[in-house]
Structure formats: structure tokens, C-alpha cells
Amino acid sequence: MEGQSRSSHKYLLLQVWCGLLTVAMVVMAAFLTSVKPKSAEVSTPATLTFTFRSSLSYIQLIKSLDKSSWEVSPGCHSCFLSLRNDSIHCMKSSLYFIYAQVTFANLPSKTQTRSVILKRNPRAGKRMKKLVEGTFPNTSEVSVWVAKIVKLNEGDSISLDLTDEVLNDNTFWGAYQLH
Secondary structure (H helix, E strand, O other): OHHHHHHHHHHHHHHHHHHHHHHHHHHHHHHHHHOOOOOEEEEOOOOOEEEEOOOOOEEEEEEOOOOOOEEEOOOOOOOOEEEEOOEEEEOOOEEEEEEEEEEEOOOOOOOOEEEEEEEEOOEOOEOOEEEEEEEEEOOOOEEEEEEEEEEEOOOOEEEEEEOOOEOHHHOEEEEEEOO
């Protein structure tokens, strides 16, 4: 009987410990969601101080109705990211979260594999750099999600290469400024 009592005390101690950890996680999550980024202050000649919060840039692209190019989904109007020549162009050096959700159509294909490649395009002094790639066998309709956090410099651009036909309703990609 004493062995069973010891076991139940250990179990009770484990439950209390897990409860404390859960409470700590909830408190940390509440604290982190309540923390606001530091504001930037701008002084005017009249010594008035205005406080504003700069918003982070983002862009999301969807296939156009004619399926020949990408178009900007409604979103950020004064962003440092823009669409040019089916590429996202960066106008401010920062850290960005780049992502793509692609659903390939269930159609006969000429290739053995289907791939999704996010890449940084070449420019003066920089070569093309493959950021992330997802490759899958050509067997059925498949959805692919790829993403990566990258440092982009002013003037950099990124593009998405697809090797097969996609379903427009389930295919999109974009970038979100993290810092």
C-alpha cells in the first residue's frame, strides 16, 4: 500500500508541475501579445512631438484570370514591396518571410516531377540564389507549401518558378516584412 501511495504522490507532483508550466505559458503569451513595438518620435520645429507606428510591408500574389502572370491581392498600399515583371521587388533592406502555397492540377504532365522554387533573382554583383525548393512526383493533385526567412537588400527581387499547371484558386505566394 505504501508503494502505491508514493506513486500517487509522484503523479500528483507531476500534475502540479504541469499545471504551473501551463500557467507560465499562458502568462508569457498574454505578455507577448500585449507588448507593442517601440514608437518612433518625430519632433517638429514647434517642439510638438508626434508618435506614430510604422507598419510592416507585405505583399501577396495570385494568378491573373488569364493565368499568364501574377497580380497583387488586395493589401498594403504604402509598402516597400512591389510587383514588377512577375517578381516581388524589395525597396527596403530588411528581414522577410517569403512563402508560397501551390496546388498542382491533376493533368497529364510532360515532366516526371513537379517543383516549386522560390529564388532571389540575379542583379549587378549578385548571382541567382535558390532560396527554397519543393519537388514532388507527378502522380496526382498535390498541394505544396514552401517558406523561408531571408534578408533582402534594397534592389533585390524574388520570383517563383513552377514546373507544371496549377489550380489558380489554391495557389498564391508573397512576402511579409519581419523587422
